[in-house]
Amino acid sequence: MTPSDRFDFLLRMGDSTLVLAQRLSEWVGKGPVIEEDIALTNVGLDLIGQARMWLSYAGEVEARGRDEDALAFRRDAHEFRNALLVEQPNGDYAETMARQFLFDHWHLLALKAMERSRDERVAAIAAKSSKEVAYHVERSTDWVIRLGDGTDVSHRRMQDAVDGLWMFAGELFLPDAVDAAAREAGVGPDLAALAAPWRSAVGAALAEATLTMPGDDWAQRGGRQGRHTEHLGHLLTEMQFLQRAYPDAKW
Amino acid sequence: MWRVLAAIPDPEIPVVSIVDLGIVRSVAREEGGVVVRVTPTYSGCPATDWILAAIRDELAAIGVPDARVEIQLAPAWTTDWMAADAKRRMREFGIAPPGCAVAGSPSAVDVRGISPLRHTGVVVPCPRCGSARTRLTAQFGSTACKALYRCDECLEPFDYFKPH
Numbered sequence: 001m002t003p004s005d006r007f008d009f010l011l012r013m014g015d016s017t018l019v020l021a022q023r024l025s026e027w028v029g030k031g032p033v034i035e036e037d038i039a040l041t042n043v044g045l046d047l048i049g050q051a052r053m054w055l056s057y058a059g060e061v062e063a064r065g066r067d068e069d070a071l072a073f074r075r076d077a078h079e080f081r082n083a084l085l086v087e088q089p090n091g092d093y094a095e096t097m098a099r100q101f102l103f104d105h106w107h108l109l110a111l112k113a114m115e116r117s118r119d120e121r122v123a124a125i126a127a128k129s130s131k132e133v134a135y136h137v138e139r140s141t142d143w144v145i146r147l148g149d150g151t152d153v154s155h156r157r158m159q160d161a162v163d164g165l166w167m168f169a170g171e172l173f174l175p176d177a178v179d180a181a182a183r184e185a186g187v188g189p190d191l192a193a194l195a196a197p198w199r200s201a202v203g204a205a206l207a208e209a210t211l212t213m214p215g216d217d218w219a220q221r222g223g224r225q226g227r228h229t230e231h232l233g234h235l236l237t238e239m240q241f242l243q244r245a246y247p248d249a250k251w
Numbered sequence: 252m253w254r255v256l257a258a259i260p261d262p263e264i265p266v267v268s269i270v271d272l273g274i275v276r277s278v279a280r281e282e283g284g285v286v287v288r289v290t291p292t293y294s295g296c297p298a299t300d301w302i303l304a305a306i307r308d309e310l311a312a313i314g315v316p317d318a319r320v321e322i323q324l325a326p327a328w329t330t331d332w333m334a335a336d337a338k339r340r341m342r343e344f345g346i347a348p349p350g351c352a353v354a355g356s357p358s359a360v361d362v363r364g365i366s367p368l369r370h371t372g373v374v375v376p377c378p379r380c381g382s383a384r385t386r387l388t389a390q391f392g393s394t395a396c397k398a399l400y401r402c403d404e405c406l407e408p409f410d411y412f413k414p415h
Contacts, residue, residue, distance in 0.1 A: 035388055035389035035399060036389070038389065038391055038392070038393070038399075039389045039390060039391040042391035042394070042395040043391070045293075045295035045296075045297070045395055046293060046294060046295045046395055047295070048295050049291075049293060049294030049295025049296065050294050050295070052294070052295075053294060053324070120325070121324075123325070124324035124325035124327070125324060127324075127325060127326070127327045128291075128294055128324055128325075128327040128328075129294060131327060131329075131415055132293060132294065132395075135390060135391075135413070138390065139390045139391075
């Protein structure tokens with residue numbers, strides 16, 4: 001596996017966790033009840049901690065002097081390698097939880113596989129992260145069931161959310177050359193092999209939630225290669241503003 | 252040096268020290284000076300930087316000026332490393348410690364109807380009155396490491412330090 005492929009592989013993990021954390025932080029002060037406000041922020045905090053570990057390592061592998069902050073705050077949208085799913089806007093609470101639910105189940109499977117990575121640093125980050133993500137899965141799954149098997153309105157909104165986001169989930173299971181290199185080197189997971197256990201876990205929760213799993217598996221793709229939806233640029237303008245306006249500003 | 256570190260409190264739970272928590276993995280004299288290896292509890296824990304700085308300051312105060320404090324990721328921290336005595340002090344402080352959950356069926360639905368539907372078949376006894384009639388309010392409380400509960404017996408809310 002070339003250093004360039006390893007760098008890309010690490011960016012994908014770091015950027016997906018960072019962008020989702022930023023999305024969750026947009027809920028701060030706006031949660032439907034205070035407990036939810038706090039819980040969402042805590043999930044975001046876990047993800048930011050994980051993003052720091054991935055991006056620090058990515059910077060070391062790249063060896064061009066960029067640290068986690070340089071990677072987070074000084075790259076433009078086309079240099080980000082996050083999955084399209086996590087950059088989708090928060091929408092209503094059903095959309096936020098459906099996005100989390102689809103991602104969390106993939107995230108846990110990917111991390112569990114990476115605990116056996118031949119790259120010791122990847123294995124350590126994955127082992128640390130998967131304990132946290134196990135709680136994320138429990139939480140988002142509870143919410144999908146609660147809202148799906150709730151009132152007529154909450155059911156309709158959760159079904160709409162799952163239907164609308166479904167086309168962004170498929171990309172997580174479609175490997176490209178970087179993923180293949182990571183897999184062959186024993187560093188990254190076999191993405192295609194995660195699809196079956198993911199469908200089974202997600203399907204069981206949707207059934208319990210009285211929701212219908214979307215039938216069309218056509219997948220929008222490109223995020224992990226740097227081709228994003230228009231939403232990412234808007235997210236970055238807010239996330240990167242301070243470091244763009246006042247480079248190297250410190251607390 | 253361990254004695255000094257055992258006097259540094261966790262900034263969120265002052266009744267337990269960073270050694271009680273099990274996050275100080277090693278203290279060693281190596282070439283170039285003293286090295287302290289610390290593993291974070293949760294990867295995004297905002298107290299981590301404070302703890303690392305406190306270790307450097309406290310060691311400097313006893314004449315170890317250039318201690319290196321390093322983050323060690325593997326093996327990942329677990330609440331199993333927490334001292335038994337620390338769990339007792341945590342309970343007295345009003346936090347249900349990790350590993351205190353017992354088999355049982357928790358109260359079903361939170362007052363606002365927002366608690367999750369599915370249950371794991373365990374209850375977390377109230378750290379104040381000991382009652383098993385408690386319910387989960389949210390999986391995350393005042394910090395990422397704690398869940399928020401409510402006791403139906405004494406009606407007090409409480410934090411549960413989640414097993415990890």
